[in-house]
Amino acid sequence: MSNNKLAFSKINYIIMIVGVCVLTLGFFIMTLDTEPYGFGFLGLTLGPIVVISGFVIEFVAILYKAKPNQ
Template sequence: MENRNNFAFGRKNFIIMFVGILVLAIGFVIMTMDNEQYGLGFMGITLGPIVVLLGFAIEFFAIFYKDKPNV
């Protein structure tokens, strides 16, 4: 009898998703650390959103990542 995993994502997918969530959180923290009024400095307008977009790209990759089958 074959022991088959019925989950849509594997262990690597969840690890990549967790990394993506951490990057998203870091991006939002970077945006809040801006000292300019209303967050209109470099960190609030440029660096933070770029890091958040990177986090979303990691999440997108984690969803579509597929392990190679063990032969």
């Protein structure tokens, strides 16, 4: 018979959801900047750092391999 296993485990999907939330938070932080064209601290520094960390979390979620139960 066919062994129909999913590509990712439950923990991978949880990490992916956290990554999407961090990405959304980063883009939201960039919209909070009151400087013209987003040239303040939130738009140029903090927001992009949070967005990049969200992409790193997504990368980790894809590569994470759960330890098999022994």
